[in-house]
Amino acid sequence: MTDVEVTPDGSPVPIYLAIPAERDFAPVLDDLYPGASVLDLGCGVGRLANELARRGHEVVGVDESAEMLAHLAPGVEGVQARIEQLDLGRRFSAVVLASHLVNTADRDERRALLLAVARHLAPGGSAYLEHWNPAAIDDLRDGEGTAGEVTLRFRLLEQRGASFDAAITYVLGEREWTQHFTAEVLDEDGLDASLAQAGLERFGRLDEKWLLATH
Ligand SMILES: C[S@@+](CC[C@H](N)C(=O)[O-])C[C@H]1O[C@@H](n2cnc3c(N)ncnc32)[C@H](O)[C@@H]1O
Structure with a gap:
């Protein structure tokens, strides 16, 4: 990569x-x-x-x-x-x-x-x-989904009230990337x-x- x-x-x-x-x-x-x-x-x-x-x-x-x-x-x-x-x-x-x-x-x-x-x-x-x-804050949990040929894995790393740190791992064929982000709901x-x-x-x-x- x-x-x-x-x-x-x-x-x-x-x-x-x-x-x-x-x-x-x-x-x-x-x-x-x-x-x-x-x-x-x-x-x-x-x-x-x-x-x-x-x-x-x-x-x-x-x-x-x-x-x-x-x-x-x-x-x-x-x-x-x-x-x-x-x-x-x-x-x-x-x-x-x-x-x-x-x-x-x-x-x-x-x-x-x-x-x-x-x-x-x-x-x-x-x-x-x-x-x-706003309703999403109660539903945040680890999960996996697909979009076309991409598999997405969501990991909730830490939640502080309305803010959270998360990582999304994208898998495409043999390759994968992980993106970290922080958001405030x-x-x-x-x-x-x-x-x-x-x-x-x-x-x-x-x-x-x-x-x-x-x-
Ligand atoms: C998750 S990608 C989504 C791209 C597109 N909106 C889509 O849905 O296909 C986010 C994009 O926003 C760009 N981006 C994020 N923050 C930015 C900023 N502050 N100024 C300019 N570009 C930014 C990134 O470089 C990236 O290409």
């Missing part, structure tokens, strides 16, 4: 090329109106962004990893940047913040991520935020407070993991 296969946050590029997009992104794809411009923050290899471009959306994908961005389809504008510092000087009808980044445990970092969402969201636009559902008030700190307001939920917010 070479280093460039894994992003600074520990996401393995080959895994994100192998995990099908449909299950994770169908609610967002179904909700977007035709022609909406979309900013995909932390776009990875473009599981969502590439499909959006295929459907004719104007789409910009942002990621700190050049190795991830290398897989974006020609119709996607890729930007290599940290989300927190991003200032494209333009606004989009939709901004997507996936990968539970809204559950970033560090409050200042979480606020910086949400401010980037707000900075790029057009008035009346929709932000799509993938989050750990926000209850409804915590979500609203975090959004408010960035000038955002929740206005709905697509399903148990996708929240909708606007200015």
Whole structure:
């Protein structure tokens, strides 16, 4: 395994090329109106962004990893940047913040991520935020699942109230990678407070993991 296969946050590029997009992104794809411009923050290899471009959306994908961005389809504008510092000087009808980044445990970092969402969201636009559902905190336990050809093993390492440390091991063929992360599961008030700190307001939920917010 070479280093460039894994992003600074520990996401393995080959895994994100192998995990099908449909299950994770169908609610967002179904909700977007035709022609909406979309900013995909932390776009990875473009599981969502590439499909959006295929459907004719104007789409910009942002990621700190050049190795991830290398897989974006020609119709996607890729930007290599940290989300927190991003200032494209333009606004989009939709901004997507996936990968539970809204559950970033560090409050200042979480606020910086949400401010980037707000900075790029057009008035009346929709932000799509993938989050750990507040109900999930009671259900956290070790487990295993599959996504396409990938086997995922979740291990809960430590829980401190609403925050937890976990490891996900991804198995693809003969190879495996383990990604560690810390998350804070926000209850409804915590979500609203975090959004408010960035000038955002929740206005709905697509399903148990996708929240909708606007200015
Ligand atoms: C778990 S992967 C998921 C990628 C994509 N959203 C998907 O679902 O296929 C998370 C991605 O977000 C990127 N990322 C995480 N934090 C970031 C940050 N603060 N700024 C830019 N990119 C970030 C990583 O490099 C990685 O490609």
